[in-house]
Amino acid sequence: MAAGGANGTTIRAVRDRSAKLAARGVVIEYWLARFDKLFTAVDGVDLEVGDGEFVAIVGPSGCGKTTFLNAVDGLIPIAAGSLTLDGREITAPGRDRAVVFQQPGLLPWRTVLGNVIFGVEAQGTMPMREATERAQQQIELVGLKGFEDAYPLELSGGMQQRVNLARALLTDPEMLLLDEPFAALDAQTREMMQLELLKIWNATRKTALFITHDIKEAIYLADRVIVFTKRPGRVKLSMDIDIPRPRGLRVKRDPKFVGYEDQIWESIQEELAGPAERLLAGMPA
């Protein structure tokens, strides 16, 4: 069921499910030194993510979706509103969240095993012996068995992202934050990684917040897709994806899937009209 709204109004993507993550009127500002100016990246985001729910956020590039994710991770502060996980205010990175980054961010001098362990090592929560044992399981889960001793520079982009994912999973977070993890991969690898991610997610059912600019990817993966307006970002649309799981890649050609895609695309397109297009159409800038 789609909860759409007229252009320009704020939609509260708030559900009645037991909320894991709750954002209320979140405003995020940052100082742009080059322009000596304060920018508002996100302006009044209201959304909730239920326990075990997979939510994807899409939006025009530069709409503040990654910024929002960084705030959920606790890497950047919010200027106004409230952001809570399990009812606790988010102020700093914590053990209850783990990020799968767009850039793999692997230590080049460490092997796959060493990199997978790095997350728990940084958290300092797990004895190294236990971490090594459980890392082996995660490596197997993400399909990297046999590559434990390989160095990142010897791996393909897709394999590096698997390491990135395994590192996050090993910390066993309450909530998994994924920041365009497949954006830098080629089209085929990306599809395979989406399939694999769903398999892994089906096994763990962790609450997940997935940022992407790829509408198909969002629909394919998520229980619910949220569309952000252009900067400053706000929730424009929240759409439930009523496609049964497990989902094969074939589902992407399903008429229902295409229908979702059309609606979301329309919604984003309204936001895409840039100053040049507005000028041509005789609209005020």
Added chain:
Amino acid sequence: MSVKEADRILPVTAGETGLRERRSVVKPGRLKRYEPLAIGIASVTFVLTVWQLVANARFVPVLFLPGPSDTAEAFVKLFQQGDIWLDMATSGQEIVIGYGGALVVGLVVGLLMGWYTRFQYALDPFVNFFYSTPRIVLVPLFIIWFGIDMPSKIAVIFLGALFPVIINTMAGVRNTEAALLRVARSFGASDALIFRRVVLPGAVPFILTGFRLGVGHALTGVVVAELIAARHGVGQLIAIAGQTFQTPKMFAGVILIAGTGMLLTTVLQRIENRFQNWRPQIRR
């Protein structure tokens, strides 16, 4: 092309599975492995031969151009006389103390300057001042302060090697990839852990480059300082040999210094390679 060679390059059939794999990369043979060494030896031999021939022709007297055999002879004589041991011990001690001190102090100061921005702001003017000053001009001052014996030489070597080490170490810390820092922070890593596990390992290649640059500065420092004024030392030996027109002896001294430099640089290069085994090999 022999049959054997052709076998190594052509597609190999993997027996029962029926799969074929093409081996485009052939494991380098023994000859290939020793190629750099062989070519190096050949080119050095060639240059020595030409040098010897030119010297033998005696277009100019030995005073101007001693041949390799003259130099070798002087080298042997040098070690028979025994003074050389005192000279080498003197210069050696100066280098060990001066260069060793520069490594330790430079590493610590460089890491601090890289890690604490305010520390860098405070020390930057001095580092820039001393780095852009030829440290050799300070030799007369050091002789006034510390006398003509070892301490003044140690000071010159120390200052010479210190700044390349500081600057490179600092650059290494500063060059830590932002993405890695973000990952570490996101997992809640403490500053100490970030420093030990992310920043320091990443800075190693820079630090070792600083060490290697320092070798050159240290050797220049010891020779030039001894040229100006000293009682013993290899630099002093070269100076006296030059002033007394013993050109072959001078050449022998120069080779001694150059050999030390090559040795130190090779050792550091080996250490650096050891730290870089994670980098895919492009050529070897």
